[in-house]
Amino acid sequence: MINALNQPLTFSGILWLCVSIMGYVVALWVNKKCNGHPVAHPIVFTAAFVSLGLYLSNTSVVEYQQAASLLHWLLGPVTVALAWPIYRQWQRLKHYGWRLFVSIGFGGVIAPITAWFTLFVLDAPMALQMTMLAKSITTPLAMEASAHIGGIPALAAVFVISTGIVGAIVATGVFSVFNVWERQAQGIALGTVAHAVGTAKSIHMGEDVAAMATLGLCVNGIFTALALPVVFSIFV
Numbered sequence: 001m002i003n004a005l006n007q008p009l010t011f012s013g014i015l016w017l018c019v020s021i022m023g024y025v026v027a028l029w030v031n032k033k034c035n036g037h038p039v040a041h042p043i044v045f046t047a048a049f050v051s052l053g054l055y056l057s058n059t060s061v062v063e064y065q066q067a068a069s070l071l072h073w074l075l076g077p078v079t080v081a082l083a084w085p086i087y088r089q090w091q092r093l094k095h096y097g098w099r100l101f102v103s104i105g106f107g108g109v110i111a112p113i114t115a116w117f118t119l120f121v122l123d124a125p126m127a128l129q130m131t132m133l134a135k136s137i138t139t140p141l142a143m144e145a146s147a148h149i150g151g152i153p154a155l156a157a158v159f160v161i162s163t164g165i166v167g168a169i170v171a172t173g174v175f176s177v178f179n180v181w182e183r184q185a186q187g188i189a190l191g192t193v194a195h196a197v198g199t200a201k202s203i204h205m206g207e208d209v210a211a212m213a214t215l216g217l218c219v220n221g222i223f224t225a226l227a228l229p230v231v232f233s234i235f236v
Helices: 002-006 011-033 042-056 061-067 069-081 083-088 090-096 098-121 126-132 139-148 153-177 183-203 207-235
Strands: none
Touching (some): 042 061, 069 083, 083 090, 126 153, 153 183
8 A cells, every 4th residue: 555655646546536535525415414314424425436436437446446546545644643532532541441441352352253153153154254253443454364364355354344334324323222322432332343434433423432432443453453363373
């Protein structure tokens, strides 16, 4: 992704960058008109908008990724920038201390294990089962971790994106059903289970929620990426 800065910006690259940005701007407008309804989540609309463009222009996903590589590279700085809410809410994070890490640990274990168990019961291929274990962390970490445990990196990216979108859409409803009104708990849940997409949603819910979500995203991502290969090497 860093090589994106060294590649010349072609007409195709500019075109798909504009399509992606325009799709997101329109998606924000649609979401606002729908009063922020979860089904009208901006990422869902943007993905559909870009997919339609790829279909109509007969452009493959690989070609799109190469053309819009600058967007992929920007994921790095954007992820680093998420440290700002943590810095702003540092005193509150210190107040909760070890409780936050215990909560993130439970969420980081339960979410992938339940998904893996479902595939295990359905007798899915082992590679698919291993890939599912990395579904709740950010895409780069998930692809790398799944490769080390016999999973499928490309499929891991699909699981991660699907998990994030579904998590962001259903989060409000789940919080309502289970009476989870504590803002810190909502943030930890979004960041731990729905990774970057959930964290993006939390930013619109308030800086305190975003700080918790960012912490959940970072801690769970690092923990899972380090733990999965170690566990795999012990039991396989």
